[in-house]
Amino acid sequence: xxxxxxxxxxxxxxxxxxxxxxxxxxxxxxxxxxxxxxxxxxxxxxxxxxxxxxxxxxxxxxxxxxxxxxxxxxxxxxxxxxxxxxxxxxxxxxxxxxxxxxxxxxxxxxxxxxxxxxxxxxxxxxxxxxxxxxxxxxxxxxxxxxxxxxxxxxxxxxxxxxxxxxxxxxxxxxxxxxxxxxxxxxxxxxxxxxxxxxxxxxxxxx
Amino acid sequence: xxxxxxxxxxxxxxxxxxxxxxxxxxxxxxxxxxxxxxxxxxxxxxxxxxxxxxxxxxxxxxxxxxxxxxxxxxxxxxxxxxxxxxxxxxxxxxxxxxxxxxxxxxxxxxxxxxxxxxxxxxxxxxxxxxxxxxxxxxxxxxxxxxxxxxxxxxxxxxxxxxxxxxxxxxxxxxxxxxxxxxxxxxxxxxxxxxxxxxxxxxxxxx
DNA sequence: TCAAGCCGAATTGTATACAATCACGCGAAT
DNA sequence: ATTCGCGTGATTGTATACAATTCGGCTTGA
Numbered sequence: 001x002x003x004x005x006x007x008x009x010x011x012x013x014x015x016x017x018x019x020x021x022x023x024x025x026x027x028x029x030x031x032x033x034x035x036x037x038x039x040x041x042x043x044x045x046x047x048x049x050x051x052x053x054x055x056x057x058x059x060x061x062x063x064x065x066x067x068x069x070x071x072x073x074x075x076x077x078x079x080x081x082x083x084x085x086x087x088x089x090x091x092x093x094x095x096x097x098x099x100x101x102x103x104x105x106x107x108x109x110x111x112x113x114x115x116x117x118x119x120x121x122x123x124x125x126x127x128x129x130x131x132x133x134x135x136x137x138x139x140x141x142x143x144x145x146x147x148x149x150x151x152x153x154x155x156x157x158x159x160x161x162x163x164x165x166x167x168x169x170x171x172x173x174x175x176x177x178x179x180x181x182x183x184x185x186x187x188x189x190x191x192x193x194x195x196x197x198x199x200x201x202x203x204x205x206x
Numbered sequence: 207x208x209x210x211x212x213x214x215x216x217x218x219x220x221x222x223x224x225x226x227x228x229x230x231x232x233x234x235x236x237x238x239x240x241x242x243x244x245x246x247x248x249x250x251x252x253x254x255x256x257x258x259x260x261x262x263x264x265x266x267x268x269x270x271x272x273x274x275x276x277x278x279x280x281x282x283x284x285x286x287x288x289x290x291x292x293x294x295x296x297x298x299x300x301x302x303x304x305x306x307x308x309x310x311x312x313x314x315x316x317x318x319x320x321x322x323x324x325x326x327x328x329x330x331x332x333x334x335x336x337x338x339x340x341x342x343x344x345x346x347x348x349x350x351x352x353x354x355x356x357x358x359x360x361x362x363x364x365x366x367x368x369x370x371x372x373x374x375x376x377x378x379x380x381x382x383x384x385x386x387x388x389x390x391x392x393x394x395x396x397x398x399x400x401x402x403x404x405x406x407x408x409x410x411x412x
Numbered sequence: 413t414c415a416a417g418c419c420g421a422a423t424t425g426t427a428t429a430c431a432a433t434c435a436c437g438c439g440a441a442t
Numbered sequence: 443a444t445t446c447g448c449g450t451g452a453t454t455g456t457a458t459a460c461a462a463t464t465c466g467g468c469t470t471g472a
Contacts (some may be wrong), residue, residue: 029457069338235428
């Protein structure tokens with residue numbers, strides 16, 4: 001529903017009134033309003049009184065900014081996880097990692113990917129940090145749904161190795177390496193996402 | 207309204223149904239729901255189906271986590287602001303700073319304080335980072351309203367000097383010093399907030 | 413011609429009624 | 443005694459009607 005409002009065809013500055021959204025989804029204004037409020041919380045629309053919701057621009061610049069913040073959060077969480085290294089969380093991380101590895105399909109298993117990132121985030125010991133990371137996970141997931149999941153495929157083996165680097169560094173309690181490995185991993189993800197959105201833009205132009 | 211729901215007397219795990227909130231405020235469920243959703247977005251309550259909203263615990267640990275994340279965001283923004291150093295933003299920062307300094311009253315002018323932090327955040331050039339920082343500004347403001355503003359008074363001169371350190375470092379394009387100055391500033395703020403919440407808890411116990 | 417003021421349509425904000433869902437307690441069967 | 447199942451009441455989710463606000467255009471006057 002929330003993703004439905006963002007069908008990928010909007011341009012920054014486009015406006016959508018609640019009435020239009022109601023017409024498009026066949027539900028009443030109440031859930032539409034809540035969805036719009038949630039999108040505002042994620043920073044994807046700006047709600048203005050009696051003017052409709054205006055979509056925030058979402059091009060390469062915004063994607064770069066988004067991944068910069070995500071990286072800031074997750075790198076710090078990784079560093080903290082390496083310093084604390086609690087056994088329960090290590091097991092959770094490894095379980096999530098093996099789930100991704102054994103999946104082995106061509107298309108990446110984003111759910112397991114999120115589980116791993118969540119495990120690392122919670123291993124940081126900072127619940128609010130973990131919550132913010134989860135929020136960015138939602139945002140990225142939403143982006144995937146808009147852009148089309150298949151557009152992000154074909155990076156599976158690479159990500160497995162990147163995850164492995166991160167986990168090994170955490171197990172060694174090597175916080176600097178762990179942070180750097182996570183930084184590299186997210187830089188890769190950012191590049192991949194940028195490519196996918198560009199391809200998506202071209203699809204729309206056709 | 208949002209702050210009203212959190213009157214400072216709740217304990218973590220307490221539940222509040224929409225009906226109770228309606229009764230307490232004399233407004234209908236619609237705005238109550240929106241307020242609760244916003245509180246959920248800020249991570250202060252957890253909304254569970256047919257169970258009412260359960261308040262998140264908010265003690266010293268949570269406060270520490272909160273300021274850790276806030277510091278992570280604002281320190282990075284300060285660093286970026288120092289590397290970019292665009293003239294317009296410098297002027298905005300100085301204007302906000304002088305407003306705080308010339309205020310000179312005993313009670314800190316939190317509105318101007320937020321303006322300065324906002325100016326620094328936007329000078330980072332990362333709009334999403336600035337948006338997250340603004341979100342944490344709201345959260346801290348909310349906390350002040352709950353805890354009682356007066357409880358945080360008496361730190362005015364200290365914060366002026368801290369702000370000055372940050373601005374001077376940014377003007378020198380000394381990103382390391384600027385980041386460190388912001389880190390110290392927020393560590394002070396965290397201590398101050400911790401003290402205020404503790405005092406508040408004692409007030410309630412009486 | 414331009415500006416000021418006002419009116420109406422459009423849009424959001426709020427209240428309330430109704431539907432769906434779930435928790436909790438009771439009772440019966442094993 | 444414990445557990446399973448069910449029914450009822452409570453609570454949230456949704457729809458819709460109404461109030462408040464605001465934007466745009468039109469008129470009117472200088």
